[in-house]
Amino acid sequence: MPFECDVITLFPEMFSAITQYGITGKACKNGIFQLVTWNPRDFTHNNHRTVDDDPYGGGPGMVMMAQPLEDSIIQAKTRQIKLGLKNTRVIYLSPQGKPLDHETAKMFSNLPGFILLCGRYEGIDERLIINQVDMELSIGDYVLSGGELAAMVLIDCIIRQMPGTLGDPESATQDSFVNGLLEHPHYTRPEQYKGDCVPEILMSGNHAHIRRWRLQQSLGRTWLKRPDLFELKFAQGMTGEEEILLEEFKKSYKSR
Ligand code: ADE
Numbered sequence: 001m002p003f004e005c006d007v008i009t010l011f012p013e014m015f016s017a018i019t020q021y022g023i024t025g026k027a028c029k030n031g032i033f034q035l036v037t038w039n040p041r042d043f044t045h046n047n048h049r050t051v052d053d054d055p056y057g058g059g060p061g062m063v064m065m066a067q068p069l070e071d072s073i074i075q076a077k078t079r080q081i082k083l084g085l086k087n088t089r090v091i092y093l094s095p096q097g098k099p100l101d102h103e104t105a106k107m108f109s110n111l112p113g114f115i116l117l118c119g120r121y122e123g124i125d126e127r128l129i130i131n132q133v134d135m136e137l138s139i140g141d142y143v144l145s146g147g148e149l150a151a152m153v154l155i156d157c158i159i160r161q162m163p164g165t166l167g168d169p170e171s172a173t174q175d176s177f178v179n180g181l182l183e184h185p186h187y188t189r190p191e192q193y194k195g196d197c198v199p200e201i202l203m204s205g206n207h208a209h210i211r212r213w214r215l216q217q218s219l220g221r222t223w224l225k226r227p228d229l230f231e232l233k234f235a236q237g238m239t240g241e242e243e244i245l246l247e248e249f250k251k252s253y254k255s256r
Pocket of ligand 1: 094138140
């Protein structure tokens with residue numbers, strides 16, 4: 001059964017970016033996930049199909065009204081229930097949410113589906129959030145013009161976790177963050193590019209050596225580029241091999 005993704009959005013066309021292109025486009029065509037959009041404008045009861053209004057208390061911008069959003073959510077839930085999905089979670093994409101990370105994406109990829117709520121304008125009436133939203137999720141400490149791009153980021157990183165989406169099934173298990181580390185560097189043809197050579201070890205055919213070199217690069221890069229991630233990895237405990245490889249990396253880095 002496909003991963004069932006219902007999205008509440010004022011801009012359904014934006015989602016063609018993931019349903020029609022690349023790995024997610026293929027996953028969609030192959031029935032690995034299904035995306036259905038619900039436009040709150042279709043659930044308004046006024047001639048102008050207005051979905052927003054002025055904020056109580058004054059201030060800049062407009063606020064999305066609760067009713068068209070709630071009616072959209074009800075439709076999405078009804079669709080999911082008809083498919084046999086119970087207690088589907090409603091996730092509101094918002095800069096106030098829990099930061100999205102690899103673990104959260106992995107957790108979602110094990111669910112049968114979810115409902116994503118995309119906000120626009122200054123935000124959504126708080127009563128809708130309190131009564132209808134199960135979880136708020138952020139893709140980073142910056143503010144986007146709406147939740148759509150964030151929803152697509154979330155869907156993309158969930159879909160690539162699912163079996164059958166990537167050309168090589170090992171790709172997802174070797175991604176950055178999977179083992180709490182950044183990925184090692186990659187090289188392809190030609191062997192020499194503008195005077196720079198591919199590291200010899202990658203051409204040695206010795207898989208044990210290549211594995212060790214890659215692990216060392218992952219450790220070293222994480223230590224250099226993401227000290228925050230490195231601290232976590234360190235706190236969780238490193239293997240003896242990892243400790244030795246990192247020490248070697250540090251030595252050669254410092255003597256450069
Ligand atoms: N909507 C606006 N900004 C956002 C963010 N940083 N993450 C998720 N949804 C958002």
